[in-house]
Amino acid sequence: MPAKVYSDKDADLGVLKNKTLAVLGFGSQGHAHALNLKDSGLTVIIGLYEGSKSIAVAREKGFEVVPTAEAVKRADVIMVALPDTKQAAAYAKDIAPNLTKGKTLLFSHGFAIHFKTVVVPKNVNVIMVAPKGPGHIVRRQYTEGKGVPALIAVHQGGTAAKKVALAWAKGIGGTRAGVIETDFKEETETDLFGEQTVLCGGCTALVKAGYEVLVEAGYSPEMAYFECLHELKLIVDLMNEKGIAGMRFSISETAKWGDVSVGPKIIDASVKKRMQKALKEIQSGKFAKEWVAEYKGGYKKYNALLKADENHGIEKTGERLRGLMPWMPKRSIKGVQAAY
Ligand SMILES: NC(=O)c1ccc[n+]([C@@H]2O[C@H](COP(=O)([O-])OP(=O)(O)OC[C@H]3O[C@@H](n4cnc5c(N)ncnc54)[C@H](OP(=O)(O)O)[C@@H]3O)[C@@H](O)[C@H]2O)c1
Ligand SMILES: [Mg+2]
Structure with missing residues (x-):
């Protein structure tokens, strides 16, 4: 229902x-x-x-x-x-x-x-x-x-x-x-699952991997940034407004063919299996236990992983390119509340 x-x-x-x-x-x-x-x-x-x-x-x-x-x-x-x-x-x-x-x-x-x-x-x-x-x-x-x-x-x-x-x-x-x-159970488990596997974790890992593949193959970081990060919002906005089929209405036939024929080979059944494992670890309380332990241990791994990503090439390239777009709010990741 x-x-x-x-x-x-x-x-x-x-x-x-x-x-x-x-x-x-x-x-x-x-x-x-x-x-x-x-x-x-x-x-x-x-x-x-x-x-x-x-x-x-x-x-x-x-x-x-x-x-x-x-x-x-x-x-x-x-x-x-x-x-x-x-x-x-x-x-x-x-x-x-x-x-x-x-x-x-x-x-x-x-x-x-x-x-x-x-x-x-x-x-x-x-x-x-x-x-x-x-x-x-x-x-x-x-x-x-x-x-x-x-x-x-x-x-x-x-x-x-x-x-x-x-x-x-x-x-x-x-x-x-x-x-x-x-209820609290459903919200907690689905929220953690979404942010880990699709919205935050899945998305940032996908973007970084795409960027790295292009840069390692000798393409310019600026091209890689536009292709793998900037343009993502434009596509996701269309999905948000009109669903997946609605988004496909706006892209070329070539893009659509690549989407349906190559996409599932990249995000394949093995990804779904690992998503199911992540969900199990949320449901069993394993993720929560480890996260509380990480907090109690002084956020060592958490801070190190965040720091490493802050130094990723995509961030430097992005900062420069966004700086050239006058409509982009001048937000720094420090003191964000003040900037909004
Ligand atoms: N971020 C999101 O968009 C989002 C989305 C959905 C749900 N949530 C949920 O919303 C809750 C808050 O998350 P958040 O991301 O908004 O947190 P956050 O941005 O990290 O902000 C936490 C705030 O709590 C303050 N604080 C820390 N310890 C405190 C204490 N003992 N007494 C009073 N204030 C204290 C911090 O002070 P300082 O400013 O001095 O650090 C900061 O202002 C969490 O349950 C989260 O899961 C968040
Ligand atoms: Mg959340």
Whole structure:
């Protein structure tokens, strides 16, 4: 049976009027939810730890910023917009001691609840509003009168909690695009699978491999960049707007023949097998366990892998070429929130 898709008319912002909403963290998701809710006429305070680089940014955007514990104490609905691995420690130190009956904790990814790094007393509502897109796009789409589709879920709190989730989804622009109800398990497992195998991991590995093959064969890095990275967005935009067949309507017959005859030889059955293995490791909790251990060990491998990719030739070539395109926002990967 097709899932019910909630739109603006199914959600009542009134549920959140006269309530204090707190957003803990002012990163990718946090800043987007906070700004969109504020622009939707709701009262939002920001909770941050002492010394956070985001305090000044949030104040500059017109928010009252208070210590994390105080934000929890003052608010009726509290969004945990902290990195997944840091939520357990913040929960123990600042959140749990200030939770009282009837408050609502809101997550935008189910990791901590599903893998039980955070366990919330039954008299506190636990819900999810998870936009299916990066925080900066959640903000940008909202300001353009559009919205990023979102998932909602209720872990604790029943119908009343669902109304809060729908209202929050409306406040951030999600119901403009469509909101689907799921549960924490399904959201967590599918979200991790998508980002690892297709959207982030699969995509960046594919782009880098294509770039390397061309450059190693003696073609210019600029050609390789345009071909394997820049043009990807143009193709994906068409898929996003019209589906795969719709995208194929716009490409040449030669491109279509290469697409259907060569593509499946590159991304072949062995890729699908490894995707299934990645899914199993998500479902069994192996991925979560290893990721929490990586965090506890000081993010050594994580930082090294990110650093190595920052030094990849495609980044230098890209920076130069994007610099020649005047419409490209001058975004640096450091201090991104400030730049948006
Ligand atoms: N990124 C996305 O687009 C996206 C998409 C869907 C779902 N999600 C989910 O959204 C959640 C947040 O992820 P994110 O990517 O938005 O995080 P992020 O960009 O890394 O931002 C985290 C924010 O939390 C702050 N912070 C860290 N520890 C804190 C504490 N103890 N108290 C208060 N603030 C603290 C950080 O402070 P500093 O600014 O000082 O570092 C930062 O502002 C995660 O559950 C994630 O899975 C993210
Ligand atoms: Mg995710």
